Amino acid sequence: MTRFLPWAALVAGLGILGTGSPYLLTLAATSALAIMVAIALNVSMGLGGSVNLGVGVFYGCGAYGAALLNTKQGYSLGASLVVAVAIAVVVSLIVGPLLLRTRSLYFAISTLALNGIFVDIVASNDDLGGELGIPGITRPGPLPFFGEDGDPGSLRTMYLLICVALVAVLAVFAAIRGHRVGRTLEAIREDELLCQSLGYTTLGYRVFAFTVTAGLAAVAGVFYAFVIQYVNPGPFSFLTSSFQAFVIVAVGGAARTWGPILAGIVLVAGPSFLEFSATTNQYVYGGVLLAIVIFLPGGLAAGVDRLARGGAATTSSLRRTLARLKHTRESEGELS
Amino acid sequence: MSESLLTVESLVAGYHGSRVIDDVSFSVGPGEGLGVVGANGAGKSTLLRTISGLVAPASGRILLEGRDITRLSPDRIARAGVLHVPEGRRVFSGLTVHENLRTGTIAGAARAGSSADPYDAVLDLFPRLRERLNQQAQTMSGGEQQMLAIARALMGRPSVLLVDEPAMGLAPVVVKRVAEHLRTIREHWGVALVVAEQSANNVDGIVGGHQLLVDGRLREVDSGGSDRANLLAAYRAAGADVPTTARSGRALTDGKNE
């Protein structure tokens, strides 16, 4: 029963925000999108252990894909969603296996380079809007139950759809984490060589995680394009998208389902509702990141756990299993 | 036994709460040696790594010339005169033989009152290295790398030398040569030597006597060899290689303690 408590709280929270002013709705929607990108990243970075600093590329693929499909081809939100996400997945399947040849820090640097290339291309190419970007994306009409004039401009409709997407993306993450695939990914994160020696095609799993991250980030991108109705290179640069997602995952607690939600509330939603200045916001960002990484390496989610359990330290059962496997392998290897 | 250089008192150590080393005590004096013989996983490396500060002990004390070094960092322990030749040799790749030797001088230079630069004396002991001073360390053969690893530690003018599996992966003839060097270092340089090995006959040529490490505890080996059958059983129980010479009935009396 307690399992469903956080989900109920999330839905209730989103519902309460949904009654707010258009200004509040826009803030809540953009915060939800930032959290969605972080949840996407949490698949490859949290579960898979590949620190991907280029998730903005796929967020951007979704947004630019949707913007072009809608303004040039007249695609609806639903059709754009299918096609733009498919594009992002295909791109990730092409670049993923190449970039994933590199490890740890080098993977982080190469994804960062990919982000640089993406922003440079969309900013330099006039067919992609250049520095000015692509305006004029048309939102879908209001949902039927709002009635004829219940939701002018469809902002509330967009907000509701984004909430549904957020819950869905979070559910996908939770499902992967609970599934055998998620556990294998975590095992690969802890000891890739061991998993290889146990017969797992680890590259395949890492590409899978990379692609899921790309696809989910693209979902957020499509909704970004339709709620903001305008895309330009800025929001998809390293610092504003990829880095933000990285910080949210790190602060929330890598591989934790509720980590990005907690960190997103503290880092994104909180400061925008409190209307911090851009400068204060950056201090909060940097300061919270440093403090959490230094003093609470498991992130906010681990902190909440520790509070709930009265301070008892726990070793993950996964780590213990791995240690045992490793020990067995070593003694076997040495005997033979 | 003369005055003790290195004393280990009821040492307990392990990882994540497990006890790999369980209540180990011994002491070695200048020019003396101790062979620690045990199977894989018996805790030989953990014992040496705990003495040199890489593993934090759960309890117990380590004394060097009466001074407590239990909680010092590994680099401090090395500068105090306990040098560790790690398992697998681990010469610095990308550095030449000469540069590898120079890294060793850092430990010795830190100690006041140390005698002259051991560079020439070390190279006299290992003339092979003198021929290869400008070679990249990682391009040398396993035996040469082992010599370099020992020579590198000697450059730090150790009073205690810990050597982890010096015979690992080496041809028998090379093992013999390494053993001769180590014996020279103990007998003529007066260094206290602790050698970990899987096989007792690898250490018997180097140190006077040895002890078995079983389940994290040191067991005395009666070097008199009065009850050979029991001893062989103890080896087998410990999973150690049965010393080949033991079968001929010589080995265990050969390395009689001085």
Add this chain to the structure above:
Amino acid sequence: MQELLNGVAQGTVYALIAAGLVLIFGVVRVPHFAHGESVMVSGMMTCWAVTSLHLPVLLGAAVGVAASVGYGLFLCFAVYWPMRNHPEWNLLASSLGAVVITQTAAIAIWTSTPRVTPGGVSGSFEIGDAIIPWSWAVLAAISAAVIGATALLVSRTTAGVSMKAMAADAETAQLMGIPVRKNWAIAFAVGSALAGVAGSVYSTVFPVSTTLGLDVTFSALVVIILAGIGSVAHVLWGGVLLGVVEAVAGTVFPGGYQDSMVFLFMLVVLVARPNGLFGLERARD
């Protein structure tokens, strides 16, 4: 020709910054993404010392370098050293946190307007039909000289050799009595000093702004990846190569895409050499 020589001059500065990062990244293995902030801090402090305190340029540069070294050592001991046993991405996260705070504070203090330190070398000379400002030549000469001196320091001194040993195998280095904490301090002090020299000299020739840090770090990473090995001397060639590639990309694609060229170049090298920039992977258990 003009562009090419400009590229070479820029490239030597990249190399100088990268040489500092090689020391920190190679020896201590900290992904110090705030390295570019050291360059920025030095450039801004030099400019401030010369324009506000009316110090001569050389003294101003000394102020800049000192600030840079102080900044590097502060991060070293306040942030990275306490976290030395944490996973690599935690260190990466903390360095990015430092970047954000530093950049925000710098903008608050100095705004984001680019500025040039007055009083640098003036005049120019000609090679063929290219007109080369003396300041470019001075910039390149100082960079190359400082890189050379650092390379000598690493290869000729015991401290240098012990740092190479740490880069090769940190645990064994400790067993040989190499003082880890002291070497961290040396690596950060010398590495940040190189960044500081780059920042102060650069600020007398080209405008510097408070937002350049992260871009500078990226350029330095590209140089290290191009240079391929953890050798301080090789970095000079990597830097010049990057400077020239940028200059060429600028002429071939005048409408943008320079960044893409550089990043693409970097990606190709990385994917072709996936096992690390230093030929040695971090052995950590």
